[in-house]
Amino acid sequence: MTTFAVTAGAPTPRWLDWGMSSTAGDLAGRTFLVTGSNSGIGRITATTLAGRGGQVFLACRAPEKGEAVAAPLRAGGAKVEVLRLDLADLSSVRDAAATFLARGLPLHGLINNAGLAGTRSLTRDGFELTFGVNHLGHFLLTRLFEARLRESAPARVVNVSSQAHRSAKGIDFSVLRQRTRSRTGIPEYGVSKLANILFTRELARRWSGSGVTAYALHPGVVATDIWRRLPGPLRWLLMRFMISPEEGARTTMTCATAPELAGVSGRYYNREREATPSLVAQDDALAVRLWDESEKMVGLAST
Numbered sequence: 638m639t640t641f642a643v644t645a646g647a648p649t650p651r652w653l654d655w656g657m658s659s660t661a662g663d664l665a666g667r668t669f670l671v672t673g674s675n676s677g678i679g680r681i682t683a684t685t686l687a688g689r690g691g692q693v694f695l696a697c698r699a700p701e702k703g704e705a706v707a708a709p710l711r712a713g714g715a716k717v718e719v720l721r722l723d724l725a726d727l728s729s730v731r732d733a734a735a736t737f738l739a740r741g742l743p744l745h746g747l748i749n750n751a752g753l754a755g756t757r758s759l760t761r762d763g764f765e766l767t768f769g770v771n772h773l774g775h776f777l778l779t780r781l782f783e784a785r786l787r788e789s790a791p792a793r794v795v796n797v798s799s800q801a802h803r804s805a806k807g808i809d810f811s812v813l814r815q816r817t818r819s820r821t822g823i824p825e826y827g828v829s830k831l832a833n834i835l836f837t838r839e840l841a842r843r844w845s846g847s848g849v850t851a852y853a854l855h856p857g858v859v860a861t862d863i864w865r866r867l868p869g870p871l872r873w874l875l876m877r878f879m880i881s882p883e884e885g886a887r888t889t890m891t892c893a894t895a896p897e898l899a900g901v902s903g904r905y906y907n908r909e910r911e912a913t914p915s916l917v918a919q920d921d922a923l924a925v926r927l928w929d930e931s932e933k934m935v936g937l938a939s940t
Contacts, residue, residue, distance in 0.1 A: 660689050661688060661689055661690065662689065662690040663689050663690060664686060664689040664690045664691035664894065665690035665691070666690075667690075667691045667692070667743075667745040667746065668691065668692045668693075668694075668742050668743050668744055668745050668746070668789075669683075669686045669691050669692070669693045669694070669744075669745060669746040669747075669748065669893070670693075670694040670696055670720070670737065670744060670746070670747050670748070670782075671683040671686070671693060671694070671695060671696060671748040671750055672696045672697075672722060672724065672748065672749055672750050672751035672775065672778070673696070673697065673750045673751025673752065674693075674695040674696060674697060674703065674706065674750065674751075675695065675697040675699065675702035675703045675705070675706055676702070676706075676882075677882045677885075678750055678797065678856055678882050678885045678886045678889060679748075679750040679751060680706055680882065681882050681883055681885075681886035682748055682750060682886045682889050682890060682893070683695050683706070683717070684706070684710070685886065685890055686746070686890075686893070686894075687710065687715040687716065687717050688715065689894075691716070691745075691746075692716035692717070692718075692742070693715075693716065693717045693718075694717075694718050694719075694720045694737060695707065695717060695718070695719045695720065696720045696721075696722040696733060696751075697719065697720070697721065697722060698721070698722065698723045698724070698725075698751075700719050700720075700721045703719035703720075704719055707719060720733055720736060720737060721733060721736075722751075722778075724751055724769070724770045724771075724773075724774025724775065724778075725760040725761055725766060725769055725770050725774065726760065726761040726762070727760075727761070727762050727773070727774070727777055727935055727936070728761075730774050730777045730778050730781070731777070731781065733778070734778060734781035734782060737782075738781075738782075738785060743785070743788065743789035743792075744782055744785045744786055744789050744792060745789050745791070745792045745793070746792065746793050746795065746893050746894075747778070747779060747782055747786065747792075747793070747794045747795070748795045748797070748889060748893055749775040749778070749779065749794065749795065749796045749797060749833075750795075750797045750889065751770065751771075751774075751775075752770065752771045752797065752829075753766070753767060753770050753771065754767065754822060754823065754826040755821060755822045755823065755826070756817070756822050757816065757817035757819075757820075757822050758816060758817060759816050760773070760774075763814055764813055764814060764934065765812065765813050765814070765815060765816065765817055765825055766816075766817060767817065767822055767825040767826050767828075767829050768813055768825060768828060768829045768832065770829075771826070771829035771830065771832070771833065772829050772832035772833060772836065772931070773931060773934055773935060775796065775833075775836075776836060776931045776935060777935040777937070779794055779836075779840070780932075780935075780937055783844075786847075786849045787844075787847050787848065787849055790847060790848025790849055791848050791849075791850070791899060792848065792849045792850075793849070793850050793851070793852065793892070793893055794837075794840060794849065794850070794851045794852070795851075795852050795853075795854065795889060795892045795893050796833045796834075796836060796837050796851070796852070796853045796854070797833070797853075797854060797856060797889060798830045798831075798833035798834050798837075798853045798854060798855060798905070799826075799827075799830040799833075799855050799856075800855045800907070801823070801826055801827045801830045802827060802830040802831040802833070802834055802914060802915060802918055803827075803914075803915045804823075804824065804827035805824070805827040805828045805830070805831040805915075805917065806917060807917055807923065808828055808831065808832065808923065808927060809828075810926075810930055813934070831915070831917060831918055832927055833853055834853045834905055834914050834918040835918060835920070835923060835924040835927045836853075836924070836927065836928070836931075837851045837852065837853035837903060837905070838851075838853075838903045838918075838919075838921070838924045839921075839924040839925060839927070839928045840903070841902035841903025842903065842921075842924075843928075844902075845902070850898070850899070850900065850901060850902035851902050851903055852892035852893075852898070852901075852902070852904060852905075852906060853904070853905045853906070853914070854888045854889060854891075854892050854905065854906040854907065855888070855905075855906070855907040855912070856885035856886065856887075856888050856889060857884060857885045857888070857907075857908070887909055888906055888907065888908065888909050891906065891909045892906055905918070
């Protein structure tokens with residue numbers, strides 16, 4: 638575990654300025670866990686939450702990278718800890734959840750931010766890698782935290798999706814245990830982002846009245862490490878039109894903390910405002926099937 642803060646007298650890194658605003662301290666007493674928080678949107682989100690007084694767990698596949706984020710903040714006393722989490726390995730997801738739960742802390746905000754794109758492989762458990770990381774790992778993590786989230790209510794689950802979900806016309810469940818089929822991995826990315834929205838909708842329905850609310854969002858097309866495995870020329874072209882992680886984190890922060898969204902659940906947001914997802918993403922029957930199939934995939938008994 639690691640606590641961090643800014644050293645007295647040291648210049649504040651530019652990417653911290655946004656978090657250290659007039660809202661500093663308003664999240665004191667609240668605990669958050671952010672996946673993929675060693676870079677990009679996750680890094681900005683975690684740092685902003687900590688800057689506003691929240692206790693934040695940086696859930697990262699490479700703990701040393703999480704420590705690198707923590708180090709510049711250590712001296713100021715912000716409550717931040719690094720938690721190892723590899724979403725491509727369901728045993729790692731279970732270990733991370735167990736480690737957090739053993740602390741006995743509440744969980745007021747679970748931000749399922751981590752993701753990848755443009756990668757062609759399988760997870761350790763034999764699922765298509767992009768679907769496995771972007772959806773299945775987060776599905777299991779969220780379900781393992783269900784009791785704690787309910788106990789901590791009001792609490793929020795924020796799933797970082799993408800406008801790329803619009804490219805997916807459905808989910809072919811027969812290929813989810815096969816290696817990535819497409820050359821670029823982008824079609825699979827669209828399916829995984831569709832799954833994020835469907836999961837949010839079904840979570841809101843099943844947990845209605847619990848005090849735990851769920852949100853899906855498009856952060857914008859953001860220049861982050863998620864694109865690192867795309868072919869060089871394609872990555873260069875795409876990143877010319879992307880926004881900064883600081884801009885991208887704004888919608889995540891809105892969903893995670895905005896008072897006006899208290900009690901609202903199952904919605905989709907873009908540019909800090911509610912938006913309408915694709916028709917497929919509004920298919921309640923597909924959302925139910927995804928939930929049931931996901932339970933089988935991760936080894937949870939149907940509830």
